[in-house]
Amino acid sequence: xxxxMIRAADLAGTFVFAVQGGLAAIGAGFDPVGTLVLAFLVGxxxxxxxxxxxxxxxxxxxxxxxxxxxVIAAAGVAWSFAAYxxxxxxxxxxxxxxxxxxxFATVGAEKALDRAVPALPAIFLGAISGVGGGVVRDVMLNTxxxxxxxxxxxxxxxxxxxxxxxxxxxxLPRAALVVAAALxxxxxxxxxxxxxxxxxxG
Amino acid sequence: xxxxMIRAADLAGTFVFAVQGGLAAIGAGFDPVGTLVLAFLVGxxxxxxxxxxxxxxxxxxxxxxxxxxxVIAAAGVAWSFAAYxxxxxxxxxxxxxxxxxxxFATVGAEKALDRAVPALPAIFLGAISGVGGGVVRDVMLNTxxxxxxxxxxxxxxxxxxxxxxxxxxxxLPRAALVVAAALxxxxxxxxxxxxxxxxxxG
Amino acid sequence: xxxxMIRAADLAGTFVFAVQGGLAAIGAGFDPVGTLVLAFLVGxxxxxxxxxxxxxxxxxxxxxxxxxxxVIAAAGVAWSFAAYxxxxxxxxxxxxxxxxxxxFATVGAEKALDRAVPALPAIFLGAISGVGGGVVRDVMLNTxxxxxxxxxxxxxxxxxxxxxxxxxxxxLPRAALVVAAALxxxxxxxxxxxxxxxxxxG
Numbered sequence: 001x002x003x004x005m006i007r008a009a010d011l012a013g014t015f016v017f018a019v020q021g022g023l024a025a026i027g028a029g030f031d032p033v034g035t036l037v038l039a040f041l042v043g044x045x046x047x048x049x050x051x052x053x054x055x056x057x058x059x060x061x062x063x064x065x066x067x068x069x070x071v072i073a074a075a076g077v078a079w080s081f082a083a084y085x086x087x088x089x090x091x092x093x094x095x096x097x098x099x100x101x102x103x104f105a106t107v108g109a110e111k112a113l114d115r116a117v118p119a120l121p122a123i124f125l126g127a128i129s130g131v132g133g134g135v136v137r138d139v140m141l142n143t144x145x146x147x148x149x150x151x152x153x154x155x156x157x158x159x160x161x162x163x164x165x166x167x168x169x170x171x172l173p174r175a176a177l178v179v180a181a182a183l184x185x186x187x188x189x190x191x192x193x194x195x196x197x198x199x200x201x202g
Numbered sequence: 203x204x205x206x207m208i209r210a211a212d213l214a215g216t217f218v219f220a221v222q223g224g225l226a227a228i229g230a231g232f233d234p235v236g237t238l239v240l241a242f243l244v245g246x247x248x249x250x251x252x253x254x255x256x257x258x259x260x261x262x263x264x265x266x267x268x269x270x271x272x273v274i275a276a277a278g279v280a281w282s283f284a285a286y287x288x289x290x291x292x293x294x295x296x297x298x299x300x301x302x303x304x305x306f307a308t309v310g311a312e313k314a315l316d317r318a319v320p321a322l323p324a325i326f327l328g329a330i331s332g333v334g335g336g337v338v339r340d341v342m343l344n345t346x347x348x349x350x351x352x353x354x355x356x357x358x359x360x361x362x363x364x365x366x367x368x369x370x371x372x373x374l375p376r377a378a379l380v381v382a383a384a385l386x387x388x389x390x391x392x393x394x395x396x397x398x399x400x401x402x403x404g
Numbered sequence: 405x406x407x408x409m410i411r412a413a414d415l416a417g418t419f420v421f422a423v424q425g426g427l428a429a430i431g432a433g434f435d436p437v438g439t440l441v442l443a444f445l446v447g448x449x450x451x452x453x454x455x456x457x458x459x460x461x462x463x464x465x466x467x468x469x470x471x472x473x474x475v476i477a478a479a480g481v482a483w484s485f486a487a488y489x490x491x492x493x494x495x496x497x498x499x500x501x502x503x504x505x506x507x508f509a510t511v512g513a514e515k516a517l518d519r520a521v522p523a524l525p526a527i528f529l530g531a532i533s534g535v536g537g538g539v540v541r542d543v544m545l546n547t548x549x550x551x552x553x554x555x556x557x558x559x560x561x562x563x564x565x566x567x568x569x570x571x572x573x574x575x576l577p578r579a580a581l582v583v584a585a586a587l588x589x590x591x592x593x594x595x596x597x598x599x600x601x602x603x604x605x606g
Contacts, residue, residue: 025350031400033357034350040326048255053452055461057257058314062323112462121466124444135544140337142346144546148429148438155437198435227552233602235559236552242528250457259459260516264525342539344548 002174006110009178010047010060011070013103017133018043018071020096022078023088028141032079039075040068041140046104046132053125054115094193097134101153102160102185105130106178109161119165126161127154130185152192160185204376208312211380212249212262213272215305219335220245220273222298224280225290230343234281241277242270243342248306248334255327256317296395299336303355304362304387307332308380311363321367328363329356332387354394362387406578410514413582414451414464415474417507421537422447422475424500426482427492432545436483443479444472445544450508450536457529458519498597501538505557506564506589509534510582513565523569530565531558534589556596564589 021042025035044061051059061067082088108129112122131147131154138145147153163181168174191197223244227237246263253261263269284290310331314324333349333356340347349356365383370376393399425446429439448465455463465471486492512533516526535551535558542549551558567585572578595601 030350031353033353033355037349037356052254052456053462053466055257055459057259057461058255058317058319058323058327062255062314062319062327065320065322068322068326112466115462117462117466118469120469120472121462124472125462125466139341139543140347140350142344142546145544147441148434148544151435151437153437154441232552233555235555235557239551239558254456259461260457260519260521260525260529264457264516264521264529267522267524270524270528341543342549342552344546 002178005175005178006107007060007064007066009103009182010107011066013100013107014043014047014061014067015070015074016096016103017046017100018074019078019081020093020100021133021137022075023082023093023096024137024141026078026082027088027093032075035079036072036075038137038140039078040071042133042137043067043071043074044133045136046100046108046129046134049132050104050108050111050125050129053128054112054117056111056115091193095190098156098186098189098193099182100133101130101157101189102182104133105157105160105185106164106181109164109181110174110178113165113168119169122165123158123161126164127157130154130157130160150192151198152189156185156189156192159188204380207377207380208309209262209266209268211305211384212309213268215302215309216245216249216263216269217272217276218298218305219248219302220276221280221283222295222302223335223339224277225284225295225298226339226343228280228284229290229295234277237281238274238277240339240342241280242273244335244339245269245273245276246335247338248302248310248331248336251334252306252310252313252327252331255330256314256319258313258317293395297392300358300388300391300395301384302335303332303359303391304384306335307359307362307387308366308383311366311383312376312380315367315370321371324367325360325363328366329359332356332359332362352394353400354391358387358391358394361390406582409579409582410511411464411468411470413507413586414511415470417504417511418447418451418465418471419474419478420500420507421450421504422478423482423485424497424504425537425541426479427486427497427500428541428545430482430486431492431497436479439483440476440479442541442544443482444475446537446541447471447475447478448537449540450504450512450533450538453536454508454512454515454529454533457532458516458521460515460519495597499594502560502590502593502597503586504537505534505561505593506586508537509561509564509589510568510585513568513585514578514582517569517572523573526569527562527565530568531561534561534564554596555602556593560589560593560596563592 022039025038109126112125167177224241227240311328314327369379426443429442513530516529
């Protein structure tokens, strides 16, 4: 049951990140092939980095054909949206990015714990999984990755991973934990963007 | 027999990509050490990414001393060429890149199938192997990777991988398949460059 | 005994690279979170790349909690230094980078040999480990990696790896070898910077 839910969360993260990457590519003036390529890199990047780091190779995204199908569908959604709506609202890009961040950070921490990675590294692996796709996107688009300058970004990803790690240590119900962790990360990131929250700086 | 041919194709791809990377480094004003470093990164990048993704670590390029020897020879060829000819024709850079693309995409799909990766992910692994070295080069040179804006590029790599996957499913002779796949990718990519082909856009 | 020394050298390399990455982030105008993120990427980047390439996953940096603790301490040191001193001397950045280069190149060659990687690839793995963190830093900061244009840089990393490989083949005392290799790389790199050494160019 929980395995199916983790896979669903991973695919959902793949979908939102792939739509986000596709829209970012369209916004940067790329054509359909570039859009599809960036959708793949952003949608699958974080999960592939996670799987390589925990030694789960070939990565799930390579073995399970649901992943490429989800990415192709996401690229189609991004292309259709841009064609019909005519522009890409910045807040939509931010919200999709925040949703993918929360889903991947949660799934990353879950998978690390399942592979018997200890608590502290599991938190880092979750955070890396969350931010990985966005780093790949920003490096490919030749910009400084937002994880370096957005205050509540890696922090939000780490929050999701901490909730998973502490919740599993406390034996809380896992399905509820996955939902709570992803939502908490999404909410924190969006609140930080909307109200301009920053960490206290010295 | 086919194993030796795959290794030869992998070494040939390494050689052409390394020459290409070396010439790109010279064109960007780098000195011999920078040229050698970029030749290594471009020559070995795609294959190392492929081997990490299919879990074949340490990568072939690390275990088999033919790979570094080929790269060093390629850097020497690039340096000598630039020294004697005095400039680096853009079409030569494109042709070397297209040859490496076809060889690595073909070898990538072959190696993925040999590791029991299913058909669809094997196609993606082939494409990633093909475009990987070029992405590494363009990121290192701080430019947007051409895979994002060149229409018939990831498409050509995927063509090579599709030929391998379908041909092996149809039990066609493998040596002929390897040659046909690499040549088809090279020809498609070069035709697209020479005649300005683009995919139909909405 | 030697295992503990290798781990200490790996942690020392992590510390100096993390301080360096933190100071580079502060110099580039990033806030504490960006500083911490870059400290992580630079401190752990080379070692993670090394462990992925030799198939030692999850990487040591993920399993051993000393690594994140060292990075967090290093980010604190970087932040405190910049706050009290008010600026970041360029020579300090160069020296920290050179120290990390030597330590990681040495540890990388050691670990590759321990995994039965042959001599020539062990030298390349050492060099990749040494330069990896700096490449990650420069790509994240959207600049051309210095390994491509600094003459005595990859060369210095390779020197450390060659000393380890030849010294172990000659059965020299390993602890002394580790110290000698890291120091030789550091000294060569610093001498090259201070006196403007370059490799002879055709």
